[in-house]
Amino acid sequence: MSIAGDLIRGHTDAIILARLLRGDSYGYEINKTISTISSGRFELKEATLYTAFKRLEESGCIASYWGDSGAGARRRYYTITAAGKDAYHRLMTEWLETKEIMDKLLRMEE
Amino acid sequence: MSIAGDLIRGHTDAIILARLLRGDSYGYEINKTISTISSGRFELKEATLYTAFKRLEESGCIASYWGDSGAGARRRYYTITAAGKDAYHRLMTEWLETKEIMDKLLRMEE
DNA sequence: ACGAGATACCTCGCCTGTCAAGGTACTTCG
């Protein structure tokens, strides 16, 4: 991974919620999507992903259900809840603020 | 603090190095500067700051010396080394890449 | 003279998120 884990620490929840805003999905697919969108420069490790799902479900931001898998491995689908949408907007705002502040702090010239 | 710790995890080193690029400084002052630049929206905790100094000094990115404090509390000044400047540029590049990827990942529309 | 608050440093131990490593189970294709 070119982007180290610590650099996006705290942002995984936001990333997952953003993906689920576009429709229900499941772990494996979300991971692939993230990898594709970032052109392979960033990918969540499975352990991180499933820990995040658990955390998000416990906090009521997402809900899950087993897809009826006629064929293939069973999939656990996730849906974003109203609370999850709120969380997404909050995290998005935080990200924009973080970006702004970081850009100021990292600028070496005044 | 309005910006949670995890959001800047992994970025503290870059922030400190960026500050030192503008000239030698010491812990207390760096912290004040960060607070000022971010309009008080973000401040490193002292424990975090001094841990980072130790880490950066051990990895050869910064060097320290005691300022001769005729009056007032003694100050430990830090200087950025050549290795530290390299690290800054690398971290800066990483930050720009992280920003780009995060913006893509957090966008809910396609 | 004294206490409060600012300046200035530091350490210990907890918490939390990431991840390496390991496991399970099913399907497809050569």
Add this chain to the structure above:
DNA sequence: CGAAGTACCTTGACAGGCGAGGTATCTCGT
């Protein structure tokens, strides 16, 4: 039949941030 892909999950280690606590000096108001 075996390898590779799909798909899930857990455990334990690790590292960084930080709450809480400590030390020492100086300044300023009362």
